[in-house]
Amino acid sequence: MRYTYVHKNITMKKFYLLSTFVVILFSAIAFTSDTNPLVGKWEYSGASQGQPFKLLAIFRVNGTFDGFINKKEFVSGAYHMKHDTMYISDPTCNDKYDGIYKVEFLGKLDSLKFHVIQDTCTGRREGTNGLLFKKVTTVK
Known part of the structure; x- marks a missing residue:
């Protein structure tokens, strides 16, 4: 039972880290993409x-x-x-x-x-x- 808890805890940490990375990546792309049609x-x-x-x-x-x-x-x-x-x-x-x-x-x-x-x-x-x-x- 302890193994399952530790495994889930590591998986959740990886999930949160990956989610945070994805949010930061999309934010960076949104701010650097060319959305100004005048350019x-x-x-x-x-x-x-x-x-x-x-x-x-x-x-x-x-x-x-x-x-x-x-x-x-x-x-x-x-x-x-x-x-x-x-x-x-x-x-x-x-x-x-x-x-x-x-x-x-x-x-x-x-x-x-x-x-x-x-x-x-x-x-x-x-x-x-x-x-x-x-x-x-x-x-x-």
Whole structure:
């Protein structure tokens, strides 16, 4: 009878250790997995003064972004998402101030539109508000 009790006790300890490990593993995966659909490369094609241009925005998992016009970088900064709202800042528009935008994902999360909620930066508003961006690739 003593053997059975000791055996059950060891089995229960193993079970608890395994359960704890599984919970920790799933928690780590949940916090490190990429659940931010904004992460990746997004492109807008337009024209200014009769000349075509491409605006490329790259949003990274680490909360940074870069903006390019016709493959030339013109802005870098930081952003973060809360549900469907993006808070974005960059040095050209005072990096201590966040512009706030609603992000509307369309289709199969392969295109998006930014809708200004509050932003005093004219250049950022004009370069994002209401424009349709298409997803190019995913960046890790």
